[in-house]
Structures are given as structure tokens and as C-alpha cells.
Amino acid sequence: MTICSFHPPLRTLMGPGPSDVSERVLQAMARPTVGHLDPSFIGMMDETKQLLQYVFQTKNELTFAVSAPGSAGMECCFANLVEPGDKVIVCQNGVFGGRMKENVERCGGIAVMVQDDWGHAVDPSKVEDALKANPDACLVAFVHAETSTGAQSDAKTLVELAHNHGCLTIVDSVTSLAGTPLKVDEWGIDAIYSGSQKCLSASPGLSPVSFNQHAADKIKRRTTKVQSWFLDLNLVMGYWGGEGKRAYHHTAPVNCLYGLHESLVIVQEEGLENSWDRHQRNHVALRDGLEQMGINFIVAKQDRLPQLNAVTIPEGVDDAAVRSRLLNDFDLEIGAGLGSLAGKVWRIGLMGHASSQKNVDFCLNSLRAVL
Amino acid sequence: MTICSFHPPLRTLMGPGPSDVSERVLQAMARPTVGHLDPSFIGMMDETKQLLQYVFQTKNELTFAVSAPGSAGMECCFANLVEPGDKVIVCQNGVFGGRMKENVERCGGIAVMVQDDWGHAVDPSKVEDALKANPDACLVAFVHAETSTGAQSDAKTLVELAHNHGCLTIVDSVTSLAGTPLKVDEWGIDAIYSGSQKCLSASPGLSPVSFNQHAADKIKRRTTKVQSWFLDLNLVMGYWGGEGKRAYHHTAPVNCLYGLHESLVIVQEEGLENSWDRHQRNHVALRDGLEQMGINFIVAKQDRLPQLNAVTIPEGVDDAAVRSRLLNDFDLEIGAGLGSLAGKVWRIGLMGHASSQKNVDFCLNSLRAVL
Numbered sequence: 001m002t003i004c005s006f007h008p009p010l011r012t013l014m015g016p017g018p019s020d021v022s023e024r025v026l027q028a029m030a031r032p033t034v035g036h037l038d039p040s041f042i043g044m045m046d047e048t049k050q051l052l053q054y055v056f057q058t059k060n061e062l063t064f065a066v067s068a069p070g071s072a073g074m075e076c077c078f079a080n081l082v083e084p085g086d087k088v089i090v091c092q093n094g095v096f097g098g099r100m101k102e103n104v105e106r107c108g109g110i111a112v113m114v115q116d117d118w119g120h121a122v123d124p125s126k127v128e129d130a131l132k133a134n135p136d137a138c139l140v141a142f143v144h145a146e147t148s149t150g151a152q153s154d155a156k157t158l159v160e161l162a163h164n165h166g167c168l169t170i171v172d173s174v175t176s177l178a179g180t181p182l183k184v185d186e187w188g189i190d191a192i193y194s195g196s197q198k199c200l201s202a203s204p205g206l207s208p209v210s211f212n213q214h215a216a217d218k219i220k221r222r223t224t225k226v227q228s229w230f231l232d233l234n235l236v237m238g239y240w241g242g243e244g245k246r247a248y249h250h251t252a253p254v255n256c257l258y259g260l261h262e263s264l265v266i267v268q269e270e271g272l273e274n275s276w277d278r279h280q281r282n283h284v285a286l287r288d289g290l291e292q293m294g295i296n297f298i299v300a301k302q303d304r305l306p307q308l309n310a311v312t313i314p315e316g317v318d319d320a321a322v323r324s325r326l327l328n329d330f331d332l333e334i335g336a337g338l339g340s341l342a343g344k345v346w347r348i349g350l351m352g353h354a355s356s357q358k359n360v361d362f363c364l365n366s367l368r369a370v371l
Numbered sequence: 372m373t374i375c376s377f378h379p380p381l382r383t384l385m386g387p388g389p390s391d392v393s394e395r396v397l398q399a400m401a402r403p404t405v406g407h408l409d410p411s412f413i414g415m416m417d418e419t420k421q422l423l424q425y426v427f428q429t430k431n432e433l434t435f436a437v438s439a440p441g442s443a444g445m446e447c448c449f450a451n452l453v454e455p456g457d458k459v460i461v462c463q464n465g466v467f468g469g470r471m472k473e474n475v476e477r478c479g480g481i482a483v484m485v486q487d488d489w490g491h492a493v494d495p496s497k498v499e500d501a502l503k504a505n506p507d508a509c510l511v512a513f514v515h516a517e518t519s520t521g522a523q524s525d526a527k528t529l530v531e532l533a534h535n536h537g538c539l540t541i542v543d544s545v546t547s548l549a550g551t552p553l554k555v556d557e558w559g560i561d562a563i564y565s566g567s568q569k570c571l572s573a574s575p576g577l578s579p580v581s582f583n584q585h586a587a588d589k590i591k592r593r594t595t596k597v598q599s600w601f602l603d604l605n606l607v608m609g610y611w612g613g614e615g616k617r618a619y620h621h622t623a624p625v626n627c628l629y630g631l632h633e634s635l636v637i638v639q640e641e642g643l644e645n646s647w648d649r650h651q652r653n654h655v656a657l658r659d660g661l662e663q664m665g666i667n668f669i670v671a672k673q674d675r676l677p678q679l680n681a682v683t684i685p686e687g688v689d690d691a692a693v694r695s696r697l698l699n700d701f702d703l704e705i706g707a708g709l710g711s712l713a714g715k716v717w718r719i720g721l722m723g724h725a726s727s728q729k730n731v732d733f734c735l736n737s738l739r740a741v742l
Contacts, residue, residue: 003422003639005395006415006632008405018625021404024376029626030401033392033574034379035704044377051374067576068439071621072601079599102600197622203404205438205576205624227598228450229473230443248709250442251568253576254389255400256627261377268374333406338619 011327012354014363015335016147016308017175018197018204019351021259025202028262029255036252044261045252051264052208055177055200055272056192058184062211062237065260067253070174070195073207075103076231077170077191080211080219081139084108088139089130089167091122093153094146095339096172104141107227112137118146118340119310121303122153124161131165138218140167145176147198148338150310150347151299152180156187163188168214174198177208178267179279179307179351190215196256199279199307201352202263205256263352279306282355286348289364293371298345307355309348310341314371319343322370330366382698383725385734386706387518387679388546389568389575390722392630396573399633400626407623415632416623422635423579426548426571426643427563429555433582433608436631438624439601441545441566444578446474447602448541448562451582451590452510455479459510460501460538462493464524465517466710467543475512478598483508489517489711490681492674493524495532502536509589511538516547518569519709521681521718522670523551527558534559539585545569548579549638550650550678550722561586567627570650570678572723573634576627634723650677653726657719660735664742669716678726680719681712685742690714693741701737 013020034041045064052063066073078100082088086109090100093116104111112134114126122142131137140162144155155171162169168190176182179199184192191211197204211219211233219226219233226232230250238247267275283306287297290311298310313319319336323346326332335347348363384391405412416435423434437444449471453459457480461471464487475482483505485497493513502508511533515526526542533540539561547553550570555563562582568575582590582604590597590604597603601621609618638646654677658668661682669681684690690707694717697703706718719734 001421001425001639003418003636005399005636006402006418006629008402008409008415008629009411010403011405011409013404013406015406018404018406018622021626026401026403026626028376030397031377031379032381032397033384033389033568034382035384035386035389036575038379038382038698038704040380044379047374047377050372054372068443068601069621069624072439072443075599075601099600106596106598106600195622197404203624203626204407204622205627225477227477228446229470229477230439230446250440251389251566251575253440253574253624253627255392255397255574255630256576256624258377258379259626265374265376268372327409333409 009331011331011333012359012362013333014349014354014359015333016347016349017351019201019349020354021201021203022353024266025259025262029203029259031258033254036254041254048257048261048264051268055264055267056184056210057182057186058210060210060212062216064209065257066207066209067250068207069205070193070207072231073193073209074099074172076209077193078103078107079226079228079231080233081168081170081191081215082107082109083222083224086139087112087134087137088141089114089127089134089137091127091142093120093122093151094118094143095148096143096146100141119149119151119298121151122158124154124157127158128161131161137167139170141170143172144182145173145180145305147175147308148341149299150305150308151303152305159188168218175305175308178272178275180305181276184210196260199352200263200267202260203256205253206260279350279355282350282357282360283309285357285360286350286363289360293368307349307351309350310345311348313344313346317371325370326366332363332366380702382702382704383730383733384704385720385725385730386704387718387720388722390572390720391725392572392574393637393724395637396630396633400574400630402629404625407625408619412625419628419632419635422639426635426638427555427581428553428557429581431581431583433587435580436628437578437580438621439578440576441564441578443602444564444580445470445543447580448564449474449478450599450602451597451604452541452562452586453478453480454593454595457510458483458505458508459512460485460498460505460508462498462513464491464493464520464522465489465514466519467514467517471512490520490522490669492522493529495525495528498529499532502532502538508538510541512541514543515553516544516551516676518546518679519712520670521676521679522674523676530559539589546676546679549643549646551676552647555581567631570723571634571638573631574627576624577631650721650726653721653728653731654680656728656731657721657734660731664739678720678722680721681716682719683716688742696741697737703734703737
């Protein structure tokens with residue numbers, strides 16, 4: 001066995017994530033590794049926290065990046081906020097609501113499911129019914145932007161409903177953060193997680209999270225230990241906390257954090273609102289082009305995510321063959337359907353650095369050539 | 372608020388990890404991101420698995436890198452192997468044995484502690500006594516190379532003892548892997564975890580793990596679900612599994628894995644035995660130099676780790692002031708003491724890429740200048 005250095009092909013990433021990582025972010029990741037307790041690194045972590053507060057639109061002190069992918073960020077929220085016996089209302093309108101259910105149950109909680117058809121937004125009236133039927137529920141969890149279907153739910157309304165019934169909220173913003181309006185403080189979101197590899201266009205592997213005071217209070221009031229040592233916020237915050245003192249918890253993924261920092265600097269340079277507008281503009285251009293080709297969206301117009309375009313595979317077209325040809329002949333990655341949508345839809349991402357007019361044109365031209 | 376790109380200082384990393392990351396590994400991390408289901412990426416994952424099998428000296432199919440730092444690798448082993456009510460004999464001779472206890476208890480297991488003084492190897496006779504006193508124990512967990520003290524334990528003997536009493540073993544090799552002899556199959560280790568940022572000299576953020584058939588069987592026989600969705604091996608292996616089919620589980624940290632792959636290629640080029648020899652050679656050179664300065668090791672000669680040198684801070688010397696001067700004047704990081712050794716010892720790492728004659732000389736000269 002002799003294995004050589006790996007040189008990946010140069011792709012254009014227009015699937016459900018990871019999205020294209022810009023040269024600036026890649027170069028940041030290649031900067032010299034320093035110790036995770038180095039004063040210079042701690043300064044960078046403080047900046048990262050400020051930048052995350054900006055993209056989440058929050059002043060929450062408890063805002064940082066979990067040292068693992070978005071699935072771990074999800075688990076961080078549930079493992080800290082759900083105690084055995086807690087009843088959680090979980091909205092499912094795609095793959096990731098189902099993963100939330102798994103998380104609740106593995107934490108010893110009771111998941112009350114609110115089901116909506118895949119490709120539809122979460123229906124607030126169903127959530128209200130569930131809240132009325134379950135006065136002992138303490139949490140409502142939902143996905144703001146369903147990566148598996150491209151549907152967006154009305155986070156502001158859902159959070160308001162939950163609060164009216166005395167529940168805290170856990171929101172999945174893996175695909176929404178920086179791609180579509182999201183206002184953690186204004187909407188009153190209590191706990192939220194995201195991923196580095198979608199509209200931030202950093203490399204996968206980190207999960208930005210934020211918790212408000214109500215969430216922090218619930219965690220402090222726990223009568224049982226958080227079942228995960230790695231994700232226990234009481235311990236993690238000793239390291240990310242703002243007191244200037246950093247207690248060793250685990251070794252932070254130094255170079256990955258360089259990349260996340262740089263990706264956040266780029267969002268700050270563009271301006272968050274400008275980033276949202278750009279995602280919307282490029283979505284409209286892609287939509288118009290696809291519709292001209294007779295390719296239709298699975299999500300109703302008002303619920304569509306600009307950064308993730310789920311479209312029906314035209315009749316008679318071989319899903320896998322088309323995606324293979326796009327990858328092999330054009331170095332273009334688009335996403336397959338997940339779960340019950342496998343084989344039925346394509347998911348075309350226009351996320352972060354990959355959301356550009358150039359990529360819209362490239363994708364439309366490549367699809368035209370292949371179909 | 373305007374935050375600029377981060378440019379870290381160029382340090383020499385001779386603490387307890389992360390160790391210096393070579394330019395080759397940094398450049399690998401900066402290669403273009405591809406999708407985590409891209410055929411080229413899956414090929415690289417297969418190679419990474421082969422290379423990890425080589426450095427672990429194992430044929431275990433279940434060998435891969437957890438997408439998070441070593442603490443998560445530890446949790447992966449415990450969360451999968453410990454079921455509620457399981458009795459686990461945990462050897463503690465430093466910080467990380469204590470963390471193992473936390474893990475056992477958070478999984479609902481019962482930890483039976485075998486204590487040895489910090490800086491000493493785990494005493495096999497105490498472990499044997501504990502095994503005799505607890506015939507219902509099903510696991511023995513210990514740290515091969517205690518990063519907090521620089522002491523090495525006799526993994527081969529401890530595993531043999533455990534097996535003689537019908538127990539499986541979980542071994543922490545975070546600091547030992549590639550730095551000191553470690554033979555997973557020959558010694559019969561059942562479950563093992565490590566970290567990317569020690570003697571492999573990749574960037575922190577990944578945790579290589581390996582499980583043999585006995586461990587896999589115990590996991591399959593579980594009557595309860597693994598409490599962590601993110602770390603559930605039944606799910607993770609659908610993605611890392613060798614069947615050519617990759618089920619989506621979570622988004623792998625693509626660029627971090629490029630770096631790990633490159634670091635493993637470097638170990639393969641040097642040869643594992645040569646790497647062990649180099650670590651030993653540089654340790655001897657450092658030891659001789661330190662002893663000439665009147666600085667003494669806290670660990671008895673036969674139990675010392677070559678890659679982590681824990682020495683007593685000379686009387687009257689200000690710990691923090693010396694480490695600050697080394698960092699500020701020489702860009703040299705050495706490690707402070709952890710836990711009960713805080714303020715009493717320095718930990719000087721000679722790990723992976725950082726284990727070189729050049730670094731030995733640099734460290735000795737810098738220390739001489741500062742003291």
C-alpha cells in the first residue's frame with residue numbers, strides 16, 4: 001500500500017451544501033496553527049463571537065461555534081434543553097424534523113409530532129392545536145429552512161405561538177443563516193443552531209449556535225446532568241465565555257475556525273441585508289431559467305427558499321444519469337432528493353459564495369446541454 | 372464594528388497539542404472543497420481508513436475519524452459501548468481518567484475507579500484486584516498516554532488482564548498514536564480513540580477511532596438506543612462503511628479530512644517505526660539538555676512518554692511569567708500543568724512534525740535565555 005497526497009477536482013457546488021468555499025476562506029484555513037489557548041487565538045474567538053452575533057442578529061452572550069458539524073449543533077440544543085420527561089412539540093415537514101424527534105427521544109423526552117407535507121411550510125394552526133392539546137409541553141422545535149425540501153417556515157409566528165403557551169423554542173437555521181432574513185432577538189428565538197457550510201460558505205465542520213437568557217436559565221435549572229460531556233454548555237462556556245479566562249475543555253478546531261472567521265468577515269463586508277438580497281436576486285434568475293425549460297418547483301411560491309431550489313425531475317429523465325453527467329462533464333454538483341423525495345427531485349443550491357449570476361448561468365446552460 | 376481577516380503569529384508549538392502542523396498539511400486543507408458524497412471524496416475517505424488502519428496497526432473494518440475533536444472520540448466509545456447499568460472499571464492517573472468517569476456516568480453506567488498517583492503508570496495489580504472484586508464489570512477503560520502527566524501505561528498487560536476477566540477495553544491513545552508503539556490488533560484492544568492534533572500533526576478537530584468485532588458485537592446487542600444521534604455508530608458506519616454505498620448521515624468536515632489524509636500520508640512515507648524512533652531520539656536529546664539545566668522529570672524513567680515531557684518547575688521560578696516570555700519573545704509555546712499539577716509542572720511536547728532536533732535545540736536555548 002502506498003497512498004499519495006489527495007488532489008480534489010475543482011467543482012462548482014450547487015447542491016444542498018457544502019457550498020463553494022471562496023479562495024479567501026481556503027487560504028485562511030492554511031494559516032499557521034496556533035495553540036487553542038494562545039492569546040492571539042482567543043482574540044480571534046472573541047471576534048468570531050461578535051461576528052456570529054451579527055449574522056444571527058442577536059446580543060446573546062451564549063453565542064459560539066460548536067466544534068463539530070450542524071448535526072452536533074442540533075444535538076447541543078436538545079441535549080442541553082431537554083431533560084428526561086420533558087414534552088417537546090416537534091414540527092416535521094422534511095428530513096430534519098425527523099432528526100429532531102430522534103434527538104428528543106434519545107434525551108429521554110417525549111416528542112409530540114406536528115406533521116406537514118414535505119415541501120410545505122409548517123402550519124401555525126396545527127402547532128397551535130398541539131400547544132392547546134399539550135399544556136404540559138415546554139419546548140417547540142422546528143426547522144426554519146428545510147434543506148430536504150427547500151421550504152421556509154414562518155419562524156416569527158411560530159416562536160410567538162410557542163411563547164404564548166409558555167414554551168421555549170429550538171430553531172434549525174442550518175440553511176437559512178445569512179441566506180434569508182433571520183432575526184434571533186427580534187423574533188425572540190430561544191435556542192438556534194446552524195452550519196458553517198451553507199450560506200456562510202465556510203468549510204463543513206462547525207455549527208454556530210446561540211442561546212438567550214431564557215434558554216440559559218432552563219439549562220441552569222436542570223436537575224440532571226447533560227448526557228453529553230462534549231456538548232455540555234456549562235463546560236463549553238468556560239472556554240468560550242467572555243471573562244478573559246479560558247478553562248480548558250476540549251481542543252478547538254483551530255484552522256477550521258480561521259475559515260469560519262474569514263467567512264464571517266466576508267458577510268460583514270457585504271452586509272447581511274445585501275447578502276439576503278443577493279440570494280433572492282439569484283434565485284429569481286434561476287427560477288425564471290428553470291421555468292423556461294419547463295422545470296417546476298415543488299414548493300409554493302411564497303414558501304420558497306432562495307438558497308435551495310427543489311424542483312421536480314422532468315418525466316422520463318434518469319435522475320442519477322443526469323447528475324453524473326453534470327458532475328463528470330461539467331464538474332457541477334447538484335443535489336439528489338432525500339428520504340421520500342429521493343429520485344423525484346433535484347435540489348439546486350445557491351448558497352453563500354455559490355450564489356452568483358455566473359453560477360446561475362452555468363447551471364442553466366449545463367442542464368440544457370444534458371437534458 | 373469592523374473586524375478584519377485574522378493573521379495568526381507563527382509559533383513553534385511544543386505544548387501538549389496542537390503540535391506544529393506542517394506546510395504540506397496546511398496546503399492540503401486549502402484545496403478546493405468538494406461535496407461530501409462526491410466520488411473523489413469517497414475515494415479519499417477509503418484511503419484515510421486504510422491509513423488509519425496502518426497507524427493503529429489494525430485490520431478493524433470499523434476504523435474511521437469522528438468528525439469532532441478527541442473528546443468526542445472518547446464520548447463515541449463510551450456512548451456506544453456503555454449501556455445504562457453497565458459497570459466499567461476506569462483507571463485514573465491524571466485528568467483524562469476523570470473525564471472517562473464523567474462519560475461512564477453520563478451514559479448511565481457505574482464507574483469503579485482505580486486510582487494511581489498522577490505521573491505514575493496505571494498499576495496492573497490494582498486493576499486485577501478491581502476485576503476480582505467486580506466480577507460483573509464488562510469494560511475496562513484506561514489512558515495509554517496521559518497527556519496531563521506524560522506517563523505511559525502498559526496497554527498490552529492491561530488489555531490482557533481485562534480479557535482474562537471477560538471485559539472489553541476502551542483505550543485513550545490521543546497522545547500515543549504515531550508517537551510511541553501502539554499495536555491495536557496484537558494487543559487485542561477492543562475500542563480506541565485518538566486525536567488529529569498530537570503525533571499526527573494534523574489540525575485539531577478530528578478523532579480517529581477503531582473498534583474490533585467484539586466491540587461491534589456489544590454495540591449490536593444493545594437493548595437501548597445510543598444516546599447520541601451524532602455519535603451513533605450504527606448510523607455513522609452507513610456513511611464510512613466499505614460497501615461503496617454512502618448513506619447521508621452528517622456533512623463530513625471535508626477540508627479537515629484533507630489535512631488528516633495528508634498527515635497520514637506523511638507518517639506512511641516516514642514509516643511508523645521510524646516515527647516512533649524519531650520521537651524517542653528527540654526525547655533523549657531534550658531530556659539530557661533539561662537535566663543539564665537541573666530540570667527534572669516528574670515521571671519515572673521507564674514510564675515516560677517521549678512525546679510529552681512533564682518536568683518540575685524549578686523552585687522560585689514564576690510559571691506564568693516564563694511561559695509568557697517564551698511565547699512573546701520566542702514565539703514558543705510550552706504547556707502549563709493541568710488540574711492538581713497546575714503551577715507545578717511544564718509540559719513540553721515533542722509531537723509529530725514538532726519532534727525534531729531543531730526544536731529540541733530551540734527549546735533548550737530559549738529556556739536557558741529566560742531562566
